[in-house]
Structure formats: C-alpha cells, structure tokens
Amino acid sequence: MIFTGVVAALAILALVTQAGVIVLERTYPAQGLMVEVAGGALHVVEIGRRDAAGPPIVMIHGASSNLEGMRRPLGDSLAENHRVILIDRPGHGWSTRARAEDSTPATQGRMIEEALGKLGIDSAVFVVHSWAGALGARIALDYPQRVAGLVMLAPVAYPWPGGVGRYNRIISTPVLGPLLAYTITLPLGYFLTETGARGVFLPQAMPDGFVQDSATSLLLRPREFIANAHDLVTLKEAVREQAPRYADIKAPVVVISGDGADRTVSTRIHSRPFVATVPNAKLIVLPDVGHMVQHAAPELVLSEIATMVGAIARGKASAAAD
Numbered sequence: 524m525i526f527t528g529v530v531a532a533l534a535i536l537a538l539v540t541q542a543g544v545i546v547l548e549r550t551y552p553a554q555g556l557m558v559e560v561a562g563g564a565l566h567v568v569e570i571g572r573r574d575a576a577g578p579p580i581v582m583i584h585g586a587s588s589n590l591e592g593m594r595r596p597l598g599d600s601l602a603e604n605h606r607v608i609l610i611d612r613p614g615h616g617w618s619t620r621a622r623a624e625d626s627t628p629a630t631q632g633r634m635i636e637e638a639l640g641k642l643g644i645d646s647a648v649f650v651v652h653s654w655a656g657a658l659g660a661r662i663a664l665d666y667p668q669r670v671a672g673l674v675m676l677a678p679v680a681y682p683w684p685g686g687v688g689r690y691n692r693i694i695s696t697p698v699l700g701p702l703l704a705y706t707i708t709l710p711l712g713y714f715l716t717e718t719g720a721r722g723v724f725l726p727q728a729m730p731d732g733f734v735q736d737s738a739t740s741l742l743l744r745p746r747e748f749i750a751n752a753h754d755l756v757t758l759k760e761a762v763r764e765q766a767p768r769y770a771d772i773k774a775p776v777v778v779i780s781g782d783g784a785d786r787t788v789s790t791r792i793h794s795r796p797f798v799a800t801v802p803n804a805k806l807i808v809l810p811d812v813g814h815m816v817q818h819a820a821p822e823l824v825l826s827e828i829a830t831m832v833g834a835i836a837r838g839k840a841s842a843a844a845d
Contacts, residue, residue: 536706543709544744551591551738553617555609560637562625566590567638568609571602577836578647578671579606579704581639582829585653587719587751591738593652596821597828605832608644610771614750616741623695623746626753627761628661634658636666648832649673652817653788654679660797663772664765670774671830675835676816676824677780677788680797682763687755693794694752704745712743726784726811727819762770769800775834776804777827781812781819788814 544738555568568590580601582593590609611618613631620634635658636676639647648671651659656678663670686692694700694708720739721729742748780794790808798806807827813817 533702534704536710538743540705540709543713545843547740547744551741558615558638558641560634560641562621562622562630562634562753563613563618563708565613565634566611567642568593568594569607569642570594570598570609571605571607573606575605577605577832578646579608579648580650580832581608581610581635581644582650582827583610583612583635583652583655583658585655586617586755587739587742588652589738589741591616591736593650593817595736597650597817597824600821600825603829604829608642608647610638612658612754614754615747616738619749623749623753626750626757627766628658628758629659629665629819631760632662632665636662636669639669643822645669646671648835650674650676650828651678652676653709653814654758655833656680656788656793657758657765658771660769661765663774663776664768667773671835673772673774673776674824674828675776675778675794675797676832677777677785677790677814678797679758679788680762680769680793680822681766682759683789683792689751689757695756700749700752703747708745709743709746712748713740716740718742722816723787723813724818725786725813727813727815730818769797770802772801773803775831776801777809777831778804778808779809779816779820779827781814781816782808782810784811785814 534581553566555566556675558567582598584590584592590611594609598607598609602742604785613620613634659673663673694704717734720734778798780790794806798804809820817824
C-alpha cells in the first residue's frame, strides 16, 4: 500500500515536472543560432556590431546559469561598440550535450572551440565567470590561437577544500539522480530558486527581477539540472589536472574578484595563485564585494574589457603596419 502510494506520488510529480518544463521553455525560448558540434549543439546569440574594430568578445557563464546571466549587465552594454557572442555552455540554457558526463572544461572547451570555428571567429577576447574561469583557462591552454585575451570574473582555477553540496552528488549518480531530477527537483526548486540566487550575490543585494531576467529557472529542467550537477561534481579533479599548465598561458589576462566577502569562490584559493602563476596577468580585488562582481562593479568590468580589446586591436594594427 505504501509502495503504491509512493509510486503514485512520483508519477504525479513527474507529470508536474513535465508541465513545468513546457511552461519554462515557452517563457524563455531560444534566442539565437544552434551550432552543431561533436557531442551536441551550442546555442549562440550574437549581438552588437559585426564591423566593430578589435576582436569579438565571447562571453561564457558559470554554473547554475545560462547566457542571459552574461547578457546583463555586461553583454548588452558591450554590444554598443563591440561584436559580442553569448554562449550557453553545453548542457545549459538551450545548448545540448549527448552525455551529461561530458562535463569537464576540456570537453566543453573543445565543443566551444569547434562552434567558434564554424562561426568564422578566429580569435576573441573571452569573458568568463565563476565555473567558466576553469573553462576559459583550459581554452587558452588547448586553443591559444582562439584566445586574444581573457577576462576572468571571480574564477574557479584550483582545487578547494570541501565539496559542492550533497544534492549535486546525489543528482549525478545513476538511477537515483535522474529519478529525483525528473520528479521533485523542479517543484521544490520553484520555491528555492530566488533564495539561492540571493545568496550568491551577498553581501550585495540581488537586483530586482534578476531571476526572471536571467532565465535562471531554466536550470530546474531535469536534463539541465543533471548536467549542472555533473559539472560541479567533476570540476575539482578537472582543475587539479590542468592547474600545473597555467604558466603556459600566453594571452593577456585580467582577473577581477571580490575580497573575502565572496563565499562562493575564494579569491585566496583561486584568483591570487592563478595571477601569480600566469605570466601576463593582472589581478583586481574589490573590497566588500561578493561573487557577482559584474553586478557589483559593472563599469569597472566593462572598462577593463574595453581596454583589453582596444590594446589588442592597436597591437594588431601596429604589427600589420610593420
């Protein structure tokens, strides 16, 4: 009797989840192109001026997010004077990946590099946030010709003490993980998403309407929630493997992080040793700023990106003149 009741409850939750997925995808439809690559298809939104001077700007979001998280407040502002390419990481937003286990920066970097090649983008300035810090570093290592410059916002770069949350480990396990993802995650997440998002912004306040404007709730779809969990669970070992290579990064790098107020990604563990290792890197530490540095200090971040793009454009012009 109890077993029958549990099965019935799970069936109802599964139906609620599928209805929720339909509502979310109608509320936040895909806005750009789908670029087929080996192992999936990447959703890419291009904004701004194609004829802009200097390299294009490729923007890549962190965990539990999608490209809308980089469009505001940075992408739309940069698009006034630059060519901007926003990418949903594989498995996130409207991008797909054939296997949830294809979660590492190396694999996602290979997929993004292939997509950029198909778009005819030879070299770009990459702007990456949080989880994508490890991804940006990996792309700079594996495909240096693609990376004219790298701007990293509160990046993950090294192994850290502790884990990534028990629920992520459960969701990334076979059988039980998908069972939970396709039944209780979306209904439960509906009530917890805003609270969780507010926590990432601390000690700053989350902007009004952020969850809606950034389409954060797309994360609650089962296939994306599972992909996100795999990304988080496998990241520590991935950065442990790639960290010894960081001294080989040749592109200019700017890292912008909060001080000890960032409780999500430690500047002491990640940003400081990364900048000390990479030959051509600069660190900007913002006092009393948490993890969402692009929202806490958008003008500074925009200025650093524009300065890097301008310097690269001038360098190319000078080399061509010689």
